[in-house]
Amino acid sequence: MPVTSVTTDPEALTMTLVGDFAAPVERLWRAFTEPAQLERFWGPPGWPxxxxxxxxxxxxxxQYQMTSPQGEVSRGGWEFIAVDEPRRFEVLDSFLNGDGEVLEGTPTMRVEFLFEGTAEGSRLTNITYFDSLDALEQIVEFGAVEGSTLAINQLDAVLQGLREHAQGTGTRTEILSDTHVRITRLIDGPRELVWRAHTEPELMKKWLLGPDGWRMTVCEIDPTVGGRYQYEWTPDDGVEGEAFGFDGETLVSEAPKRAVTTEHMTGTDFPPTLNDLSLYEEDGATLITVLIEYPDKDTRDMVLATGMTDGMETSYARLERELLPA
Structure with missing residues (x-):
């Protein structure tokens, strides 16, 4: 993980994050100063x-906003005080309300972003200065240490580039916590088509089939917020297994880049999961990321033990084969 430390100093009224990266200073600078790249990591998983x-x-x-899987919005803004490319920039960092004004009851911090070369690449030192101990403690209570660590630890994938980072690796599963798993798969095709493959029934029926020998017999989708979906799969004659399905509701829909849905196994009393799908396109390839939130560790482990990753890889490979031009 690139973040090597996050420390708070109550006497100096500071919080300091240090991260080391296998990329030159100029590349690290661009990641923090180009909005399209910042959007890929500025915010912990689930709050892009x-x-x-x-x-x-x-x-x-x-100005930016971060949206949770439940549709909650947190807004923030920077006022640039100094810019010294590619070594340093400094901002006043504030929480904002829906009108773009500083949110009442929240502190404004001075923040330095420092970039320096190292033998292995580059280092980020991010220092936040607070006006009072109460302000520092308030931000820590908000989860700033954990949130900033999770956010900056996503930066390696941005610095490498999509194809270098993910091409040829297939479907990957990362356990982030007792209740969170991240699935990633690079699709060598445009984001618009990958989005349609996830939201149009006639396309979904061609690829979301899991192992060979199964067919999708029910595929009903309303991709708008508050809309519901229903899927069902049935095995072909001679194939072992029983028909099953999932149903759920769309909580967030930001075409063509993000959709958050609940997922419940139809006909059971199993608690639902929360599935946060995001799509990012670079150089004609699209990275699919699915952040899954489980109700507890036991449910997480039970689902992973079913061979979910292998099943998803079979479906994603079929998506490339069936929907993308040769």
């Missing part, structure tokens, strides 16, 4: 950021 403004000049402003 969308930047609505970004003026990298002294006196300029940046």
């Amino acid at each position: 950021a969308t930047f609505t403004a970004f003026d990298l000049t002294p006196g300029g402003r940046a």
Whole structure:
């Protein structure tokens, strides 16, 4: 993991994050100063950021919002104080309300982003300065240490580039916590088509089949917020297994880049999972990321033990084979 330390100093009223990366300083600088790249990691898993403004000049402003899987929105903004490319920039960092004003009852912090070369690549030192001990303790209570660590630890994939990072690796499963798993798969095709493959029944029936010998007999989708879906699979004659299905509701829909749905096994009293699908395109390839939230560790382990990753890989390979031009 690139983050090597996150420390707080109550006497100096600071919080300092240090991360080391196998990339040159100039590349690290671009990741923090180009909104399309910032959006890929500025926000912990499940809270991706969308930047609505970004003026990298002294006196300029940046604004962004992060949206949870349940549709909750947290807004923030920077006022750039100093910019010294590619070594340093400094901002006033604030929580914002829906009107773009500083959110009442929250602190404004001065934050330095420092970039320096190392023998292995580059180092980020991120220092947040607080006006009071109460402000520092409030931000720590918000989960800043854990959240910033999870966010910056996503940066390696951005610095490498999609194809170098993920091509040829197939479907990958990462256990992030007792209740969170991240699934990733690179599809060598455009995001628009991959989005349609997840939201249009006639396309979904061609690829979301799992192992050979199964067919999708029910595929009903309303991809709008509050809409519901119903899927059912049935084995072909001579194939072992019983028909099963899933149903759920769409909680977030941001075409063509993000959809969050609940997932419940039809006809059971199993608790639902929360599936957060995001799509990112770079150089004609699309990275599929599915962040799954389980109700508990036992449910997580039970689902993973079914061979879910292998089944998803079979389906994603079929998506490439059936829907993408040769």
